[in-house]
Amino acid sequence: MIILNFVLILSPPIQTETTSTLESYSILNMALLVLLCCIGLYALFKLYTRRAQIQKLVLQKKVEKRTSEISKQKEELQKQSEELKKAYEEIKVKNIAIEEAFEHLTNSFAKLSDLNREKDGIISIVAHDLRTPLNNIEGLIQLVSMDGNLSDDQKDYIIKIRTVVKHGNEMIRDLLDINQAKNQKPELKISTIDLTEFITNWNVHFEKSLAAKNQQLVLTNEFQDLTIQTDAGLLSRILDNLMTNAIKFSEKGTSIYININCEDDKLILSIKDEGPGISAADQQKMFKPFTRLSATPTGGEPSNGLGLSIIKSLCQQLGGKIRVESELEKGTTFIVSIPMQIETAKA
Template identity: 30%
Template sequence: MKELIGFFGEKFSAEHSSDYISFIEEFYNNAPNAYHSLDADGYFLKVNDTELKMLGYTREELIGKKRFFDLQITLLTESAEEFYRQFKQTGTTRNLELELVSKTGNHVQVLLNANAIYDKDGNFIASNSVIVDITHKKALEKELMEKNQELNHLNEQLFHINQEKNRFIGIASHDLQNPITNIKLIAGKFRKTAQNLTDSQKRWIDELVSTSERMASLIKNMLSVNRLERESITPEIDYHNIVQLLTTSLNRFEEIANRKGISLHFESQAPLFMAKTDQEYLTEIIDNLVSNAIKFSYADSSVSVKLECTSSYFEISVQDQGQGILPEEMNLLFGRFQKLSAKPTSNESSTGLGLSIVKELTEQLDGTVSCHSQIGKGTCFTVRFNS
């Protein structure tokens, strides 16, 4: 009995050929994708049920009566013939996106792949095509594009709102500086006449000084964050005497440290060291580190500032004898508005901004900041810069 080779390479007898043909026909018609064949003029020769359902036509309405490209609206009608002519020469079309119109007028977006069939003399006979319905996919892409456009619009609005916020904070903080400075000066004048004040009045003056210092520190930090967010200022690099800069910074904290019984110590390898930096940036870095060390130090302890310098870099460390930082909180140190379990030892205010400002300013100077801490023994912050 003669054996035939099937579509999938299987063998079957000639007497079962009709069953096999029925199987292939059923497979063709009910495939998940649409299939069709066109003649040399582009008219439908064969079409499966999947494509008929997609387009809403009957087989009798398409076979020999309609050209495939008559159903499409993506290509112009006058160019369809030219496209098909080129296809018959090249013999293949891959991933061509088309928009078809169904019998009911619905638009169906599809992806077309096609191969040409030639006779032994190289003459075009027909084309076999597979079509994938991508209407849902294209709808999702359109929705995504619209959402992206909406998001871009919202981001633009947010950017302008943020700019206005930064502008307001900058103006408000700047305008508050002078009144706070005047309050501190007036409180200082009252202190000079302390012998004429009662004990209660002295406490009030101390509270006034402490409050004005907290407000001044808060305003200073707000201005720093505002400046960093607006990126309105770039470092002005020049040669500066780092020893003098550190000495001046420490002198500003002497009174605050004395009120807590904290002694400030400064150690430098050399009496004079010149290095390239931005004086305002570096001063703010040191001020924040020293202020932080005093806040979290116990009374009657010490804060040490050390300068190490070489021909290629200089390093400034600020060491306190305070509470220390828990190991699990070390990764939170430099985040904005981060407050850790350690609290200021005399109920000083802490915004959680100081160390984030230190990090951002240090990085703008191409430096690094690190921290070493032991619970109950204190904390040391170190900033390092190229000289």
């Protein structure tokens, strides 16, 4: 009706029948065109509205899905937060336990340090105090030896007493060396040493020990004309300990080989025996103090388990090192490497 009224309003007055017919057709066509436009606009409006509704539904589903995901994440985060809180409480408890344990260890370490100092002091005092009676015994033995009316048994007793005194003094010296090596760096007395003269003088001290077990010392001549700058006392003690061990753990009638040469500004000294050898297990612990190995002295000689640890300490003091090559039933070779020259400033 609205469209029809609109058409009538726009229509001009009827002049003639033909004109009126043409005008009627024009008006009708225009009305139809307007009607079609209105229908198209309505269709577009409905299509847009439908599309908007669909988009709204899709968006709503996305929002719901995202909301659900956020809710789950929130629950997971809340759960993780509770777990972290629980873990924090556990860590806090453990930290308190660790602090208490650390405090206990600190106190224990302080007590152990005090006990260790007391032990070192006792060792020094006992060692020094033991020397006095041993020296007194040695003095008394010298007085008794001056008597020319001693029987063979008495002379034998005197020899045995002197041997015991000697072993006691050696043990005291070893204890003092171990104690000193742990607590302070000894002062080196550096001097120039002619190895030929040094070895000749050193070798004399073991002639009786070798003869007692019918053993032979074989020396190489490669050290001839060699001179080194080091502490003669420490070097002599290294050789003494190695030689004593070689004699002590070798059977009667065997040979001991000493090889001395120079390689890359290092003095390489090796002592090889024909003893029982050292097992792999013993080689792992042989340089630790107070360690007794499986092998035993072949002549009933005493052993305090300090010799090898002292040798290692003496080698380190001279800036060198020691290693061993040994197999069971194939003898043992100790190899010492020390610098040919130690600067006086380092002493």
